[in-house]
Amino acid sequence: MTEPTSKTAEDIRRLRALNPQMRERDFARIHSISEGQLVAAEVGHTATRLKVDMSMLLHGLTGVGEVMALTRNESAVHEKIGVYEGVSVNAHASIVLGEQIDLRIFPSRWVHGYAIEKAMEDGTTKRSLQFFDRAGNAVHKVHARPATDVAAWTKLVSELRHDEQVDTLDVTAYVKAAPEAAPAPLSELRAGWEAMTDTHQFFGLIKKLNYPRLDALETVGEDLAWQLDHAAVEGMFRKVAGTDLPIMVFAGNEGCIQIHSGPIHKVSPMGPWLNVMDETFHLHLRIDHVVAAWAVRKPTKDGHVTSVELYDENRELIIQFFGKRHEGHGERDEWRAVVEQLPLFSTPNAA
Incomplete structure (x- = not known):
């Protein structure tokens, strides 16, 4: 269903001028528009509409030097x-497999693109490339940094123009598909789960057996998935921060998954946000959005691997944490110990 905004581009620009410091996502939600529509309203002013040519974009970005890649969902x-x-x-x-920037991209969700260029009060120019799905939700953003090659960046924007x-931007909402059939029996879920030789087989397994992801965790049995206490989230960060234990942090949306691999150091809670502010990795996680935390054990040909997964009120995955490992090697004992020592979920007994 197409949902054109009742606000004109001029309306959006006028409202934005009254609230220039508000975060884009918050502004869009408050004014009942999508973030994509907010950015589109700036075409001819601070924004340039781009073609979404994945090959031209990704290969072109390899020539611009250092940037900041941002991928998010509602909670991370x-x-x-x-x-x-x-x-x-x-x-x-598509894949970007760099030492720092590691992405898994699903091009069908990349529908609209824009280059934004804003003059700042201190005389600098803030540049970014922003991409949205058909509903106007951001799937990925690339922000220029002081070390970015501006000439290469400008050339890429010109080629993608x-x-x-x-x-204006008409948006079309995504409708979540209803299950095609009833979930398979527990015995089939357990058999398929225990037969996995690679964690990437998990999505195909639950899709074949008609299990939404969280339903599968709740059903399979506590030897393979067990619910954690909410305190486990911050507890996990406390245990790994400042150590040399490398972890993997997967977060994203239907169009892009972004991955951090390595240790984390500086963890800073602030209000509802839990923040990681390291040299090349920043994470902002809304702890108050976490409704369920789970530890998950999946078999591989190198032994089982253990993850921590966080879910929101819509039973959607927010973020995943793994111990970093190399193909052909088992999971690190230190990471497994961290997860297995996290506090378990418990329901208070009725008085």
Whole structure:
């Protein structure tokens, strides 16, 4: 269903001028528009509409030097500073496999693109590339940094420039598909789960057996998935922060998954946010959005691997944490111990 906004581009620009410091996502929600519509309204002013050509974009980004890659959902913002490298483009799934910037991209969700260029009060220019799905939700953003090659950046924007520079954006909501059939029996879920040889087989398994992800965790049995106490989230960060234990942090949306691999150091809670502010990795996690935390054990050919997964009120995955490991090697004992020592969920007994 197409949902054009009742606000004109001029209306949006006028409202934005009254609230210039508000975060884009918050502004869009308050004014009942999508973030994509907010950005589109600036075409001809601070924004340029782009073609979404994945090959041209990703290969072009390898030439611009250091940038900040940002991928988020409603509850987690994942930021990595580095260069785009190790690019592989495919119609169904593309990859950026760099030392710092590590992305799994699903191109069908990348529908609208814009380059934004804003003059700041201190005389600098703030530049970004922003991409949205058909509903106007942000799937990925690239922010220029002081070390970015501005000439290469400008050349890429020119090559991606769309022939039609319009300042409106009609959005089409995604409708969640109903289950095609009843979930398979527990015995089939357990058998398929225990037969896995790679964690990437998990999504195909639960799809084949008609299990939403969280339903599968709740059903399979506590030897393979067990619910954690809410305190486990901050507890996990306390246990790994400042150590040399490398972890993997997966966060994103239907169009892009962004991955951090390595130790974390500076963890700073602030209000409802739990923040990681390291040199090349920033994470902003809304702890108050976490409704369920789970530890999950999946078999691989190198032994089982253990993850911590956080879910929101819609039973959607917010973020995943793994211990970093190399293909052909088992999971680190230190990471497994961290997860297995986290506090378990318990229901208070009735008085």
